Amino acid sequence: MTVTGHIPVMVEEVLFWLRPRAEAIYVDCTVGCGGHTLSILEKTGGQVRIIGIDQDGEALEVARQKLIRYVQSVTLVRANFSDLTSILQGQRIKRVDGILYDLGVSSLQLDSQERGFSFRYSSPLDMRMDLREETTAAYLVNKLSALELKKIFLNFGQERWADRIARFITEERRKNTITSTTDLVQVMARAIPAGVRRKSRIHFATRVFLALRIAINRELEHLAISLDQAFELLASPGRICVISYHSLEDRIVKQKFKETGKENLKILTKKIIRPSGREIEKNPRARSAKLRVAEKICKRK
Ligand SMILES: C[S@@+](CC[C@H](N)C(=O)[O-])C[C@H]1O[C@@H](n2cnc3c(N)ncnc32)[C@H](O)[C@@H]1O
Known part of the structure; x- marks a missing residue:
């Protein structure tokens, strides 16, 4: 497999808002080619535990190679993030300190000439992120x-x-x-x-x-289901960061933050965070990205 990879979006912003610290547990719900997870590992010198989830087996293989130096700190799980609670139960984890979503498709998927995500290539009309579906x-x-x-x-x-x-x-x-x-x-x-x-x-x-x-891929349905679980699984004061790429996704994130926020979330990004002009210049695929961040504030741990 040629590892063309994927340039992770808003890495600096994610690190700033997620505030990863040593000895903590994080979930990367869309580990993809491992870019964001790698940045968290580098930032913390690998002194964290990360559960990296993706439903795409090909992406996980790329992530596995990219993260090989940190094999002790990362567990990669091929699953849909709508099963977040049971995935963490399977790892005997009850609470996590931070959760990241970087939604949509990766460059690996978009640039594939076989998987049908892009009209730029002639390929079977497939578009499944999870080839087991x-x-x-x-x-x-x-x-x-x-x-x-x-x-x-x-x-x-x-x-x-x-x-x-x-x-x-x-x-x-x-x-x-x-x-x-x-x-x-x-x-x-x-x-x-x-x-x-x-x-x-x-x-x-x-x-x-x-x-x-x-x-x-029932993307919106899975997102809504997963966010409800994520809010439950976050420790207080754990943070959730969500990068979305189109208005329908963003609307769900905004609504879920608001609903849950009434009781136990503090919304930290009153104004959406967007990538810098410099980043968009370097990586045009970042142009539609929007980052929203919230922090769990209830007393329960
Ligand atoms: C934009 S990419 C993530 C890239 C990653 N942050 C990186 O730095 O390489 C989105 C990834 O999320 C995965 N994905 C999307 N929806 C998912 C879902 N419901 N469950 C699990 N993985 C999902 C896709 O397969 C894809 O690999």
Whole structure:
């Protein structure tokens, strides 16, 4: 496997807000290629315990290689972060001092020419972060009704042409199965008027690809479930840092912080933290990142 890796986003900010200290326990819920976890280990000289979770086996293999020097301090777990409580129970951990989420996909996934996350490559229409799951994006595109597809494109992609794209898809699949990213892009190119495509600031397939990815991986559902568990598992005064990349994720984080905040969370980022201009210049994928941080304040430990 070529380790192209992933440039971790807002590392300095994460270290500043998470305040990792020796002898503490942290959970990196989206360990990915291990960038943030490595920075925590370096900052603390490896004197911490980190549970690194990811549902993507390929990413975990990259993380394992990257973190090899700190093998004593890190436990990597292939799982969905919506099972956070049972993952920690499995490690006999009751409370943790900090939890990090760096949501969405990694460059490893986006740049893969086989996994179908990007319309830049011709590949099977897959988009599963966890290859043990059965449902692929091709399954959704070929099996859902036009109405169901339209709802996905609208709700998760805010796609203006959702209705037309869904109808063109269902017409196309009467003749041919849509199996690849290229098949889908071609149908979309027919559904969206040429003038609109030309004028669009972003590639015309961006929103539909994002919507399918969110749907197939049930990203928003898992996030909401996981955050509730995270708040319970945090020791007081443990901190939770969440980096999100689109408004639907961010809305869930904001709402959950607010709901839980009434009783036992102090929201530390009244104003969202954004990456610096310098970071965005170096790593354009950081441009939509938003960091929110809260601290557990209830008495129970
Ligand atoms: C943006 S990347 C994280 C990159 C990582 N912070 C680094 O520095 O390399 C997001 C990762 O989260 C994983 N992921 C997304 N949703 C997940 C979920 N519900 N459960 C477990 N892992 C998830 C993805 O597979 C991906 O590897």
